[in-house]
Structure formats: structure tokens, C-alpha cells
Amino acid sequence: xxxxxxxxxxxxxxxxxxxxxxxxxxxxxxxxxxxxxxxxxxxxxxxxxxxxxxxxxxxxxxxxxxxxxxxxxxxxxxxxxxxxxxxxxxxxxxxxxxxxxxxxxxxxxxxxxxxxxxxxxxxxxxxxxxxxxxxxxxxxxxxxxxxxxxxxxxxxxxxxxxxxxxxxxxxxxxxxxxxxxxxxxxxxxxxxxxxxxxxxxxxxxxxxxxxx
Numbered sequence: 631x632x633x634x635x636x637x638x639x640x641x642x643x644x645x646x647x648x649x650x651x652x653x654x655x656x657x658x659x660x661x662x663x664x665x666x667x668x669x670x671x672x673x674x675x676x677x678x679x680x681x682x683x684x685x686x687x688x689x690x691x692x693x694x695x696x697x698x699x700x701x702x703x704x705x706x707x708x709x710x711x712x713x714x715x716x717x718x719x720x721x722x723x724x725x726x727x728x729x730x731x732x733x734x735x736x737x738x739x740x741x742x743x744x745x746x747x748x749x750x751x752x753x754x755x756x757x758x759x760x761x762x763x764x765x766x767x768x769x770x771x772x773x774x775x776x777x778x779x780x781x782x783x784x785x786x787x788x789x790x791x792x793x794x795x796x797x798x799x800x801x802x803x804x805x806x807x808x809x810x811x812x813x814x815x816x817x818x819x820x821x822x823x824x825x826x827x828x829x830x831x832x833x834x835x836x837x838x839x840x841x842x
Contacts, residue, residue, distance in 0.1 A: 634695060635753055635788050635807030637828050639663040641670075641685075645815040652684045658814050659692045661824025667713055667809070669699040682708045695732060702727060713755065716742060721749045734788065738769055743779045751785060755809065758791025759801065763812065773804075780804050795830045803838050 639658045646654045655666055668685050670678045682698060686708045689696040697713050698705040702724055705712040711732035712724055724733055735746040736755040743754055756776055758768035768791055780787060789801055790809035798808065808831060817823035 633786070633806055634665055635786050636664045636831065637662055637824065638665050638667065638788050638790075638807045638809040639814055639824070640667045640699075640790070640809050640811045642811050642815055643670075645812055646820070649820075651681055652688060654815055654820055655685055656688050656692075657820035658824045659688070659694055661814075661821040662828035663694065663814070663824055665695045665697065665807075667697040667699055668710075671699075675701075675704075678704055679707060682710065686710060697732065697734065705731065711752075721746060721751060725750045736790075737779065738771055739775065740778045740782050743783050747783045747785050753786040753788055753807075754779070754783065755790050756787050756805065757789055757809075759789045760792025760794075760797055762792040776804050795827055798831055799834045799837075803835075 639655070641651060641655060643651045659666070666685060666689055668682055670681060673681065678701060682704050686696050695711055696708070697711040698708070699713050700715070700718050702712055702719055705728060711734070712728060713734040713736070714721065714724060715736040721733065721735055732752045733750070734753045734755055735751045737743040737746055746754055756779060757771050759771055759776065762768055786806035787804070788807040788809050789805035793808050793810050794813050810827065813827060814820055814824050
């Protein structure tokens with residue numbers, strides 16, 4: 631059975647200007663995405679909410695979780711999960727307002743990871759693991775730090791930042807899921823690319839399992 635976090639599709643509508651956000655996300659789900667995060671850094675509140683409603687309808691139809699990036703108000707309005715960073719609303723307050731929702735937290739240190747697990751995070755976003763063009767202010771995470779976080783917490787880790795088919799194998803069993811943006815949404819055939827990406831992930835994980 632696929633992990634809920636295995637293929638974590640993070641939206642970026644700038645990557646598919648000739649395709650609607652809804653169509654791009656549906657294509658990724660048909661290709662095998664197991665969870666979708668709506669990230670709208672430049673949208674107004676109204677536009678963000680409209681996009682969230684549209685994606686909630688699609689993800690519910692395919693029984694795929696929807697996560698809202700940063701905006702707890704939008705997550706509340708559409709009954710979705712939430713992903714927050716270290717500078718967003720504190721996890722304890724987010725959990726108080728969304729007691730049953732899936733909440734993920736971006737972490738860059740062992741201390742942040744341990745604190746997030748203790749305070750009730752369902753998963754951790756770890757990275758940036760590789761150079762990425764979709765988040766210019768991303769901080770690179772050393773492999774040693776990722777290994778220390780893996781040992782320090784028990785909740786799922788979702789790697790993010792520059793993940794492609796060619797570097798998945800270097801992560802070995804350090805992460806439980808792969809958050810991808812351009813590797814999926816910059817493709818001319820998102821469904822086919824997602825399917826191929828997922829097949830590669832499964833092959834890599836099977837290879838790791840066979841070596842254990």
C-alpha cells in the first residue's frame with residue numbers, strides 16, 4: 631500500500647501557464663500522486679480560497695488528502711490539512727484550531743524536528759535536499775543533518791527541494807515521501823511524468839528493501 635506521503639505534489643501554477651491548476655493537479659493524481667499541497671505564494675485571499683475549493687473537490691473525488699500551505703484560515707474553510715514553516719502560526723495554535731487535520735512542519739534542524747514531533751506534527755518537511763529554482767530562499771540541508779533528524783524522530787519525513795528521478799536513489803531510506811514541484815508540474819505530460827516518477831520511487835525503495 632502506498633504511503634500517504636509517497637508522491638507529495640506541491641503546486642506551482644507558474645510552471646504550466648497553458649494548463650489550469652485544476653487540470654494540472656488532476657493529471658498528477660491520475661499519474662499517482664498520493665497527496666497534494668496547494669501553495670499560492672502570490673495569490674490574494676479570495677483567489678487562494680477559490681483554488682482551494684476547486685482542488686478540494688478534485689482531491690476528495692480521488693480520495694487524496696489536500697494540504698494548504700501557510701494559510702490556516704483557508705485550511706479551516708475547506709476542511710483541509712495544513713503545512714507551516716518556522717515563521718508561520720505556531721504549531722500548538724494550529725493544532726488547537728485544527729485538532730483532527732493533518733499538519734506538517736518544515737524543519738531544518740534536529741531541534742526543530744524534535745520540537746515539532748513533540749507538539750503534534752503529523753509529518754516533517756525536510757530540505758532543501760538539492761538545489762532548487764522554485765524556492766530561491768531555500769536553505770540547503772546537509773545530509774548529516776537529515777540523517778540526525780531521521781534518528782531523532784519517529785513521524786514521517788517528506789524530502790523537498792530539487793528532487794528528481796535521478797537523485798531519488800541518493801536519499802536511500804532517509805525519507806518516507808518525496809515532495810516535488812517542477813519535476814512534475816513543469817512537464818508537458820504531467821500524468822505520464824508522475825507515473826514514471828512513482829515507478830522510479832518504488833524501484834528505488836524495493837532496491838533498498840532488498841539490501842536490508
